[in-house]
Amino acid sequence: MKRRNFIKNAALTGAGLAIGNSITSCADSKSKDNSSQTIALTSKAELPLVIATWHVKNATTKAMEVLQNGGNALDAVEQGCMVEEADIKNSSVGKGGLPDRDGNVTLDACIMDKHGNCGSVVYLQNITHAVSIARKVMEDTPHVMLAGEGAKQFAISKGFKEEDLLTDSSKKAWEDWKVKSEYKPIINIENHDTIGMLAIDKNGDIAGACTTSGLAYKMQGRVGDSPIIGSGLFIDNEVGGCVATGLGEEVVKTVGSFLVVELMRHGKSPQQACEEAINRIVSKPNSNYKDFQVGYIAVNKKGETGSYSIHQWFSMTKFQDGVNEQIQSDFYLKP
Numbered sequence: 001m002k003r004r005n006f007i008k009n010a011a012l013t014g015a016g017l018a019i020g021n022s023i024t025s026c027a028d029s030k031s032k033d034n035s036s037q038t039i040a041l042t043s044k045a046e047l048p049l050v051i052a053t054w055h056v057k058n059a060t061t062k063a064m065e066v067l068q069n070g071g072n073a074l075d076a077v078e079q080g081c082m083v084e085e086a087d088i089k090n091s092s093v094g095k096g097g098l099p100d101r102d103g104n105v106t107l108d109a110c111i112m113d114k115h116g117n118c119g120s121v122v123y124l125q126n127i128t129h130a131v132s133i134a135r136k137v138m139e140d141t142p143h144v145m146l147a148g149e150g151a152k153q154f155a156i157s158k159g160f161k162e163e164d165l166l167t168d169s170s171k172k173a174w175e176d177w178k179v180k181s182e183y184k185p186i187i188n189i190e191n192h193d194t195i196g197m198l199a200i201d202k203n204g205d206i207a208g209a210c211t212t213s214g215l216a217y218k219m220q221g222r223v224g225d226s227p228i229i230g231s232g233l234f235i236d237n238e239v240g241g242c243v244a245t246g247l248g249e250e251v252v253k254t255v256g257s258f259l260v261v262e263l264m265r266h267g268k269s270p271q272q273a274c275e276e277a278i279n280r281i282v283s284k285p286n287s288n289y290k291d292f293q294v295g296y297i298a299v300n301k302k303g304e305t306g307s308y309s310i311h312q313w314f315s316m317t318k319f320q321d322g323v324n325e326q327i328q329s330d331f332y333l334k335p
Helices: 003-007 057-068 073-086 130-140 148-157 168-180 248-254 256-265 270-282
Strands: 049-053 107-112 118-124 145-147 195-200 206-212 233-236 240-246 294-300 305-309 315-320 323-328
Touching (some): 049 057, 049 294, 049 305, 057 195, 057 315, 073 107, 073 130, 073 206, 130 148, 130 206, 206 240, 233 256, 256 294
Antiparallel strands (some): 107 118, 315 323
């Protein structure tokens, strides 16, 4: 089942988060297994390895191509995410992404390398490859995050070209929404998704990236978890990495990707860590988890992987040892 079809089967409810044009500078619940244990591998994992949220085989193919040609994990996740950003049929990422309620396509992205360096852009307009701008922020500025007009002007200064990201298809969907929907911060199920990718190269080094156009028809200025290091993405090269997808407001509340990596640091397998992070969300008092989706994917230093979500039909694409496959995630809310 494709991402959009899945999201049409579970409700998403949340309030928009506001953010201005700014530059930010910066250098226990019930679970299936509460024990802190490490699952030993019977054999060494085959490297390189790429995993990504949802069914994105073209993206993982590109990332693996980079790795097999001698590229590093950081190059792989950037170029893999760029495939989805350029695909106008993917209405949740990059060009062709569904707009906010005022008709503006705004992009959020982040990237993180093996050294813990990171870069992020939020509320970026008119530039397709948000993930590449995030990398430029990481490598060419003293900052971690650039926002809005500042992010766009920085991208232009680096040679990126402005273009209209609102395609005919996305514009029509937005016009239909204006007729059918009320202007209030209640988000329907079909409105959101994210592409997150993790890679381990032949040297055993880990990198990750996350990119999205965010909630469709969101309030102007809303930013979710995807560009926030520790929420949408976190990498620790000594431990592993994690990326999140789903309702960003809920991921931010538990700093979900950082939580998964810390659980792995303390001995949980990637699968156990993803499950525990979802349990933290659903066990919160007054949680309306039946009305929204969150999913995590993770990899540890040994090359073990895991994925888990609240609702059914979340999936992970995994490319390893010559096999590029879609893997359906286990989930919390059983029928």
